[in-house]
Amino acid sequence: MADVVLGIDIGGTSIKAGLFTPDGEILGERKIPTPALVDDMGFSMVTGGLARLLYGYDAKMEDVIACGVDIPAPVAADGSVSMTANVELDPDGLIHALQEAMHNATIACVNDANAATVGEMWRGAAHGVSDFVMIAIGTGVGAGIVSNGQLISGSFGAAGEIGHITVNREETRFCGCGRQGCLEQYASATGIVRLYLETCKARGVTPAAVQHATDTLTVFRALSAGDDCARRAIHQMCEYLGYAMAQISCVCDPELYLIGGGVAGGFASFAPDLRECFMKYALKGCRKARIEAASLGNQAAMFGSAYEALIKRDAHFR
Amino acid sequence: MADVVLGIDIGGTSIKAGLFTPDGEILGERKIPTPALVDDMGFSMVTGGLARLLYGYDAKMEDVIACGVDIPAPVAADGSVSMTANVELDPDGLIHALQEAMHNATIACVNDANAATVGEMWRGAAHGVSDFVMIAIGTGVGAGIVSNGQLISGSFGAAGEIGHITVNREETRFCGCGRQGCLEQYASATGIVRLYLETCKARGVTPAAVQHATDTLTVFRALSAGDDCARRAIHQMCEYLGYAMAQISCVCDPELYLIGGGVAGGFASFAPDLRECFMKYALKGCRKARIEAASLGNQAAMFGSAYEALIKRDAHFR
Numbered sequence: 278m279a280d281v282v283l284g285i286d287i288g289g290t291s292i293k294a295g296l297f298t299p300d301g302e303i304l305g306e307r308k309i310p311t312p313a314l315v316d317d318m319g320f321s322m323v324t325g326g327l328a329r330l331l332y333g334y335d336a337k338m339e340d341v342i343a344c345g346v347d348i349p350a351p352v353a354a355d356g357s358v359s360m361t362a363n364v365e366l367d368p369d370g371l372i373h374a375l376q377e378a379m380h381n382a383t384i385a386c387v388n389d390a391n392a393a394t395v396g397e398m399w400r401g402a403a404h405g406v407s408d409f410v411m412i413a414i415g416t417g418v419g420a421g422i423v424s425n426g427q428l429i430s431g432s433f434g435a436a437g438e439i440g441h442i443t444v445n446r447e448e449t450r451f452c453g454c455g456r457q458g459c460l461e462q463y464a465s466a467t468g469i470v471r472l473y474l475e476t477c478k479a480r481g482v483t484p485a486a487v488q489h490a491t492d493t494l495t496v497f498r499a500l501s502a503g504d505d506c507a508r509r510a511i512h513q514m515c516e517y518l519g520y521a522m523a524q525i526s527c528v529c530d531p532e533l534y535l536i537g538g539g540v541a542g543g544f545a546s547f548a549p550d551l552r553e554c555f556m557k558y559a560l561k562g563c564r565k566a567r568i569e570a571a572s573l574g575n576q577a578a579m580f581g582s583a584y585e586a587l588i589k590r591d592a593h594f595r
Numbered sequence: 596m597a598d599v600v601l602g603i604d605i606g607g608t609s610i611k612a613g614l615f616t617p618d619g620e621i622l623g624e625r626k627i628p629t630p631a632l633v634d635d636m637g638f639s640m641v642t643g644g645l646a647r648l649l650y651g652y653d654a655k656m657e658d659v660i661a662c663g664v665d666i667p668a669p670v671a672a673d674g675s676v677s678m679t680a681n682v683e684l685d686p687d688g689l690i691h692a693l694q695e696a697m698h699n700a701t702i703a704c705v706n707d708a709n710a711a712t713v714g715e716m717w718r719g720a721a722h723g724v725s726d727f728v729m730i731a732i733g734t735g736v737g738a739g740i741v742s743n744g745q746l747i748s749g750s751f752g753a754a755g756e757i758g759h760i761t762v763n764r765e766e767t768r769f770c771g772c773g774r775q776g777c778l779e780q781y782a783s784a785t786g787i788v789r790l791y792l793e794t795c796k797a798r799g800v801t802p803a804a805v806q807h808a809t810d811t812l813t814v815f816r817a818l819s820a821g822d823d824c825a826r827r828a829i830h831q832m833c834e835y836l837g838y839a840m841a842q843i844s845c846v847c848d849p850e851l852y853l854i855g856g857g858v859a860g861g862f863a864s865f866a867p868d869l870r871e872c873f874m875k876y877a878l879k880g881c882r883k884a885r886i887e888a889a890s891l892g893n894q895a896a897m898f899g900s901a902y903e904a905l906i907k908r909d910a911h912f913r
Contacts, residue, residue: 408750422846424749429742431848432726433880436742438845441878443838446764454878520761527756528740528846530749560759560772562751 281336283327283344283382284583286392287311289364292323294330295579299342299587301400304334306576313365320374327378341382343590344375345582347392383590387582391428393537393571394421396581402535402572410522410531411571412439413538416491417453418461424529440465442524444517463517466491466540472510473499482506497543511547519554526563537571544570599654601645601662601700602901604710605629607682610641612648613897617660617905619718622652624894631683638692645696659700661908662693663900665710701908705900708755709746711855711889712739714898720853720890727851728843729889730757730836732858734809735771736779742847758783760842762835781835784809784858790828791817800824815861829865837872844881855889862888 281304286293292309309326312319328338349364368386375384387395394411397403403411407426413419418440422429429436440461441454448458462468470487473496477484484506485499499507522534536544536551548568556564573580599622604611610627627644630637642656649655667682686704693702705713712729715721721729725744731737736758740747747754758779759772766776780786788805791814795802802824803817817825840852854862854869866886874882891898 408748424742424747424754425745427743427745429747429847430726431742432850433848433883435844435878435880436846436848438848438878438880441845442842443876456876456878524760524842525846526753527758527760528754528843529747530751530754530756532750558761558774560753560756560774562753562756565751 279340280342281331281334281340282583282587283330283341283379284396284579284581284586285323285327285344285346286389286578286582287314287346287348287364287366289349292326293575293579294327295576295583296330296334296336297580297583301580301584303576303580305330306579307333311364314371315365315367316370317374320371323371324374324378338379339381341379343385343583343586344379344382345385345387345392345584345586346371346375347387347389347578347582349389383586383593385582385586385589387585389578391421391430392579392581392585393573393577394423394428394581395584396573396577396579397535397537397571398423398426398581399584400573400580401577402569403533406533408529408531409533409535410437410439410525410529411535411537412518412522414465414536414540415538416466418465420525422525422529422531424531429529439521439525442521444521460517460521464514464521466493469493469496469510469514469540472513473507476506476510476513480506491539493540493543497546500543500546511543512550515547515550515554519551519556520558522555522566522568523558523560523563526559526566530563531566534566534568535571536568537574537577541570541574597658598660599649599652599658600901600905601648601659601697602714602897602899602904603641603645603662603664604707604896604900605632605664605666605682605684607667610644611893611897612645613894613901614648614652614654615898615901619898619902621894621898623648624897625651629682632689633683633685634688635692638689641689642692642696656697657699659697661703661901661904662697662700663703663705663710663902663904663907664689664693665705665707665896665900667707701904701911703900703904703907705903707896708737709739710897710899710903711891711895712741712746712899713902714891714895714900715853715855715889716741716744716899717902718891718898719895720887721851724851726847726849727853728755728757728840728847728849729853729855730840731856732783732854733856734784736783738843740843740847740849742849747847757839757843760839762839778835778839782832782839784811787811787814787828787832787858790831791825794824794828794831798824809857811858811861815864818861818864829861830868833865833868833872837869837874838876840873840884840886841876841878841881844877844884848881849884852884852886853889854886855892855895859888859892 282297307330420437445458452459600615602613614622625648738755763776770777
């Protein structure tokens with residue numbers, strides 16, 4: 278069997294493993310429920326799952342030349358990992374177990390926020406673009422920023438923390454960071470749902486049946502159905518996001534903004550509004566920046582992990 | 596004679612040429628009044644001046660292994676230069692003339708805003724720092740942003756245009772860019788002088804004798820003399836600058852901010868206030884960023900031009 282590459286995305290409930298050619302073509306994918314990754318039992322559940330994924334494509338563990346693991350915790354430039362809150366994880370033990378199982382593979386650890394950005398650059402909507410910002414809108418708002426083809430890593434773990442750009446100095450509510458008026462207070466899933474419910478309340482309208490604090494699906498459905506409060510709430514979100522993007526452009530001047538994360542599902546419905554808001558606030562030269570949806574969805578981190586491992590391997594053999 | 600390197604900084608009134616060792620030690624400097632750089636007469640005034648600079652250090656034109664020219668106009672990634680407003684300049688002709696005069700030298704063109712940043716990284720206050728922002732405060736406000744040891748070049752010539760970060764959404768006056776409330780409206784030399792005069796007027800105080808629209812020297816002198824309006828104006832400047840820096844940190848998370856440009860002369864008098872304002876607005880993790888004065892003064896661009904030429908040479912011989 279020819280050389281293959283693995284990209285592993287470790288989430289709180291499941292591990293997604295992707296099998297790739299070295300050119301970035303995806304051959305297959307397998308989900309494994311996330312075990313406690315602290316001892317041999319947990320590690321062998323992962324390696325066993327990987328072996329079965331490989332088996333399905335006539336590949337063996339020794340065919341793997343690179344294996345990237347995306348970890349939901351800060352990864353320092355030297356590859357060391359801080360402990361994480363959402364997953365029971367011994368990163369060193371996991372890496373050791375992967376290396377034992379795949380003798381020929383270069384193993385790399387990647388931060389999960391960055392992995393998706395790198396994935397989009399390798400085989401997604403940012404393919405061939407050297408200056409872009411991937412904005413992930415989920416419970417919070419984060420970004421991966423690529424300049425000159427390189428991910429900006431920053432000094433104190435705050436690169437791409439665009440959810441904490443101040444967009445409303447009049448805000449009285451506090452953000453989780455202890456400051457007030459952060460982008461994340463409006464443009465996250467939580468923010469969108471809150472803006473919607475507040476708009477309904479202020480206008481004395483009964484809102485659509487929102488299921489939970491991040492249920493943007495219901496808000497986007499209401500928008501499609503012509504709900505005026507949903508339209509106003511989403512416009513407010515676009516105002517703040519477009520404004521923040523205008524500030525980002527004055528710093529790193531990207532050619533492309535990608536919108537990813539859970540909220541990207543509603544992208545088509547708010548893209549025209551977002552583009553208009555960005556144009557309104559951006560410095561003239563920057564208005565040419567494109568705003569598009571990320572294209573790899575929840576596979577992005579898997580792609581990115583695989584790619585980072587390949588890059589590490591190339592650097593090693595150069 | 597051993598190998599030497601030249602760094603040439605082309606300004607509107609004079610050309611500064613610096614002679615360096617390949618390690619970045621400055622051997623000498625020479626000023627040449629800026630001629631019209633459009634024909635052989637102008638070009639030979641430059642090469643003649645360079646020959647005399649070299650002669651003073653027992654070096655000849657053939658000893659120059661790299662020569663960088665910083666040009667007051669946008670330089671594209673391929674080295675091509677757009678025309679400039681403040682200097683009569685044929686960049687291609689100048690480069691050709693330099694190459695003719697120095698057969699062994701790699702000639703490089705650098706944008707002047709970037710040259711100072713690169714100079715500070717090579718031999719100035721940012722030496723050894725891979726993530727920093729060099730803020731140049733003069734008539735306007737611009738920045739050179741370095742991430743992972745590389746200058747961010749951006750897509751539409753707007754990287755580092757931090758003077759156009761919006762810091763005051765209530766502003767009614769227009770910035771030169773056509774927008775309102777830009778950092779440059781407050782934190783530039785023009786902005787400082789205007790804030791001072793406005794504060795005096797609002798408080799019915801006769802201002803110190805400001806000589807012209809960018810005479811910050813008089814404002815800083817008044818500050819030293821205990822002028823309360825100067826203190827308030829400078830504090831206002833620090834508020835806006837610290838606020839903008841807090842936003843920048845959420846994007847590229849630098850370890851160090853350097854303050855350069857004409858206003859840097861007053862740095863000692865406003866640094867404590869600026870640090871306090873930054874701390875007040877910055878995301879927690881970013882508060883560790885240092886704020887210091889740039890150290891190469893008006894030699895920075897000369898250093899940076901020399902360094903860029905060396906880098907280009909290294910890339911060529913690799």
